Amino acid sequence: MKYGVNELGYYGDFGGAYIPEMLYPNIEELRQQYLKITAEPEFIAEFDQLLKDYVGRPSPLYLAKRFSERYGANIFFKREDLNHTGSHKINNAIGQILLAQRLGKKRIIAETGAGQHGVATATVCALMGIECVVYMGEVDMERQAPNVARMKMLGATVVPAISGSKTLKDATNEAMRDWINNPVDTHYIIGSVVGPYPYPEMVARFQSIISLEAKKQLLEQTGKDLPEYVIACVGGGSNAMGMFYHFLDDEDVKLIAVEAAGKGVDSGHSAATSVLGCEGILHGSRTILMQTNDGQVIEPYSISAGLDYPGIGPQHAHLHKIKRAQYVSITDDEALQAGLLCSQLEGIIPAIETAHALAHLERMKFNPGDNVIICISGRGDKDLTTYINYFGF
Numbered sequence: 001m002k003y004g005v006n007e008l009g010y011y012g013d014f015g016g017a018y019i020p021e022m023l024y025p026n027i028e029e030l031r032q033q034y035l036k037i038t039a040e041p042e043f044i045a046e047f048d049q050l051l052k053d054y055v056g057r058p059s060p061l062y063l064a065k066r067f068s069e070r071y072g073a074n075i076f077f078k079r080e081d082l083n084h085t086g087s088h089k090i091n092n093a094i095g096q097i098l099l100a101q102r103l104g105k106k107r108i109i110a111e112t113g114a115g116q117h118g119v120a121t122a123t124v125c126a127l128m129g130i131e132c133v134v135y136m137g138e139v140d141m142e143r144q145a146p147n148v149a150r151m152k153m154l155g156a157t158v159v160p161a162i163s164g165s166k167t168l169k170d171a172t173n174e175a176m177r178d179w180i181n182n183p184v185d186t187h188y189i190i191g192s193v194v195g196p197y198p199y200p201e202m203v204a205r206f207q208s209i210i211s212l213e214a215k216k217q218l219l220e221q222t223g224k225d226l227p228e229y230v231i232a233c234v235g236g237g238s239n240a241m242g243m244f245y246h247f248l249d250d251e252d253v254k255l256i257a258v259e260a261a262g263k264g265v266d267s268g269h270s271a272a273t274s275v276l277g278c279e280g281i282l283h284g285s286r287t288i289l290m291q292t293n294d295g296q297v298i299e300p301y302s303i304s305a306g307l308d309y310p311g312i313g314p315q316h317a318h319l320h321k322i323k324r325a326q327y328v329s330i331t332d333d334e335a336l337q338a339g340l341l342c343s344q345l346e347g348i349i350p351a352i353e354t355a356h357a358l359a360h361l362e363r364m365k366f367n368p369g370d371n372v373i374i375c376i377s378g379r380g381d382k383d384l385t386t387y388i389n390y391f392g393f
């Protein structure tokens with residue numbers, strides 16, 4: 001595959017595994033085993049069955065009529081918001097827990113920012129009866145108290161990260177440290193298409209179910225399997241990679257990735273990595289990230305906790321550099337307005353992350369009959385307080 005990973009774990013100039021020597025055995029075990037294990041018929045059968053009966057897949061491809069009228073094209077929503085636990089993150093968590101079991105792991109660790117990935121991980125650990133430890137920045141634990149409670153109710157231990165800015169990157173450091181200290185019995189479930197190879201590739205494959213289904217569903221509904229546009233929001237980039245995956249080689253399909261501009265790209269409060277970032281190393285891979293001239297990671301900002309990440313996955317960095325996908329950014333205000341519009345035109349309250357992708361429609365010009373698929377990455381229940389505070393309901 002032209003846009004896929006090479007044998008060394010690189011997408012063009014990006015990717016690889018830049019890890020401390022002590023993590024090498026863990027990463028090497030994963031690299032050697034994951035393709036073999038995930039290709040076993042018994043693995044595939046269990047993965048497919050859990051996606052169907054536990055997650056509720058296939059998620060519908062819904063022709064949004066009032067959005068279509070407004071924008072003058074056929075706007076299809078790929079409904080990941082209808083998944084169990086409310087977003088696409090469960091697809092990857094299921095895949096990785098099945099892999100961890102087959103690797104003989106007895107304990108799962110994860111990092112989480114907003115808590116969505118932590119909840120998905122705690123969920124699959126409860127499902128399988130495996131011990132779960134989630135690292136979360138102390139500041140994030142205060143901001144996202146309901147998700148902390150959810151993880152505890154599911155039986156997970158939530159450990160506060162109290163170093164640095166006490167947010168996601170500090171939680172990631174703590175999780176890495178834990179893994180170094182427990183290399184034999186523990187698997188680290190990373191929540192997006194980031195981290196050292198093979199994580200970005202593995203997570204993209206688990207999420208690629210999104211575009212596999214969408215292609216088939218579009219064909220059934222329109223007689224064509226290729227849309228003109230595919231749009232998704234990007235934090236680390238896992239819902240977007242899942243949504244793009246089976247369209248990458250179809251060069252006529254325009255891929256659009258939407259980042260969070262926060263208060264504006266030039267405001268100093270942004271997470272628009274493709275505009276503000278440059279090449280460097282983040283969380284074990286070579287990618288594009290927001291950093292100072294002397295290489296310190298810049299704290300990102302977005303009103304949506306899921307897009308508040310200082311980098312993008314290495315495959316996105318590659319797709320950006322070679323211009324296979326277009327990277328755009330949307331402000332907090334634009335996203336919140338789009339979230340309101342979607343609620344009132346379609347009766348669907350989207351996650352604020354997803355609302356960024358929806359907001360980009362306002363800037364596009366379509367030809368009549370164009371087919372557009374947007375990944376509705378998650379539902380907005382978790383964001384109600386933010387919506388309420390903004391609109392004053």
Ligand SMILES: *Cc1c(COP(=O)(O)O)cnc(C)c1O
Nearest residue numbers: 192235236237238239306353378
């Ligand atoms: C976590 C999250 C995102 C961002 O993560 P990606 O890896 O970029 O997909 C987007 N939408 C929702 C609903 C999320 O929970």
